[in-house]
Amino acid sequence: MPDPRPSSIWWIPYWDLKEIPQADTASSVLSAADVTFIDSDGESFYRVVRPESTKSGDVEFDGAADIFKAIKSTCGVNPKNISDDQKADCPEILVGNTNRPESAKGLELLLEQTHGYYTEYIICTIGDDIVINAFSDEALKEAVKYFVDNYISTETITGGINYCFSD
Numbered sequence: 001m002p003d004p005r006p007s008s009i010w011w012i013p014y015w016d017l018k019e020i021p022q023a024d025t026a027s028s029v030l031s032a033a034d035v036t037f038i039d040s041d042g043e044s045f046y047r048v049v050r051p052e053s054t055k056s057g058d059v060e061f062d063g064a065a066d067i068f069k070a071i072k073s074t075c076g077v078n079p080k081n082i083s084d085d086q087k088a089d090c091p092e093i094l095v096g097n098t099n100r101p102e103s104a105k106g107l108e109l110l111l112e113q114t115h116g117y118y119t120e121y122i123i124c125t126i127g128d129d130i131v132i133n134a135f136s137d138e139a140l141k142e143a144v145k146y147f148v149d150n151y152i153s154t155e156t157i158t159g160g161i162n163y164c165f166s167d
Contacts, residue, residue, distance in 0.1 A: 029105050031125040035157040037075045044071060044079035046130065049092045049100065052083040059137040060096035063144035067093055067132075070148040091128040096140055106131035114166040123147050125160035139165075 054061035084098040110122040121134035121143035134140035
């Protein structure tokens with residue numbers, strides 16, 4: 001007798017669900033590593049990364065520029081401000097939907113911890129990177145402002161960052 005299930009749908013009987021390995025939740029990727037904007041050589045610890053497709057006037061481009069200016073004026077160092085087409089080879093501040101997996105993980109975490117409203121945003125540390133992401137341009141603009149006003153400092157932030165804004 002042929003199998004009555006459609007061949008294009010993969011399924012597991014409910015009694016076999018215990019056999020499926022459970023995926024890590026986004027929250028398991030958060031880092032509690034201390035955050036400092038100046039390295040031991042007196043240089044910028046991070047570089048600021050935005051999506052390659054952005055240009056002046058776009059929220060992600062302007063947000064990255066605002067973070068660069070704030071680090072420069074507050075900490076006295078010049079972080080690189082680059083697009084995500086460059087290789088990830090040092091700690092980064094990721095602004096918006098970059099091509100880095102941490103940007104997507106940040107959105108997963110935001111959805112896990114909030115309602116999915118367009119006004120919500122996240123600022124968090126994942127590995128050595130700081131992720132600033134949101135569900136809308138307006139929320140991303142607010143996230144950048146909050147990050148600049150509350151986190152950029154010459155002092156070390158102990159325990160990493162895990163901040164979600166939700167209405």
